[in-house]
Amino acid sequence: MPFKIGQPKKQIVSKTVERDFEREYEKLQLEDQTKKLHKDMKKSTEADLAMSKAAVKISADLLSNPLCEQDQAFLDSMTALDTAMKRMDAFNQEKVNQIQKTVIDPLKGVFPSLNMAVKRREQALQDYKRLQSKVEKYEEKEKTGPAIVKLCQAKDELRPVKEDFEAKNKQLLDEMPKFYQSRIDYFQPSFEALIRAQVVYFTEMYNIFSQLTDQIDEAGLTDEQRQKETEAKLNELRSLSIVADD
Template sequence: MSKAAVKISGDLLSNPLCVQDQAFLEMDSFNQEKVNQISKTVIDPLKKYSSVFPSLNIAVKRREQALQDYKWLQSKVKKYEEKEKTGPTMVKLHQAREELRPVREDFEAKNKQLLDEMPKFYHSRIDYFQPSFESLIRAQVVYFTEMHNIFSELTDQIDQAGLSDEQRERKNEAKLSELRALSFVADD
């Protein structure tokens, strides 16, 4: 919306009738300032906050890989436990349990870390964005107050001594009729 307002004020400023008017210049500077404020207070913090997500996704993927490894070794241990208790099977069972121990510890550590950090990260979003939104609201209040003042001044300049809307509309239609009557204007 702010970028559209900047475009409109830029288009108005490119019109020779408006270039000289100080109110239009003020409107353009207020529009530019609002766009800058939104960028500083909302967009930049959002970008910074979203930059955390790739590292969280990597941590979740590492946990999932550790879980897959853990499940695979767990099924290997279970398979040896179900086999006949012979010497070679017992050796393989012992080896599988030894392989399982560090993998289980790795998975549990990664899982615990995510279980601790994810809720903290989730709850921190409110504290992180609240100042941004407060700043945005304050900037909008200032911006719209100034725009109201500028448009009021422009309306007073444009408004002709107490004409009603109907009178203004008839006057505009008369001027349009004069323009249509010109020889170089094509008919629709």
């Protein structure tokens, strides 16, 4: 007569072992923060790329402006700007690729393997409980020949499953504390790589825009003088009747 397999009566995993496992696992609950960091890093690099692509588009639009056909100085300035924006975009792409390889990908890969190991341990525990309950049911039945045979078969089936769970449980109890202790060693190189990528990028940006300034700032005016000059020219435009305020 078939019977329903329930939870075993025997405590197959001691409360101490379960408590130790839960304690070590709780220490590693950095996953939510790491997922958020991974998501924010992705958004940051996507925004960086969008910015440099937009800058290239703007410089291309300016270069195609009819004024470039009429004024050689304006054409030279826009050509210099377009070249600078393309260089900026290229360095930005290199920076993003470096961040992807050294920061984003490592952040994405650290927890799935741990979670998979925990899931395998949980599945092994459920199999262990199921077969232990099966053994207990046969032990409670009348000791007839067929029942004894089935009991022996159930015990034979239980033995490797029990060993598998104990091996998985021991491995996690051994390795989770090591992972916790080495978490800084794992993450620190990624953040150092992020800083280095940013330093290289902004150093190149300084060089690019310094060269651009030298190319277009022929008059050698200070920022204050250039602002006054721009304001004077805008005032001239505002004085025209076609742009006068209503």
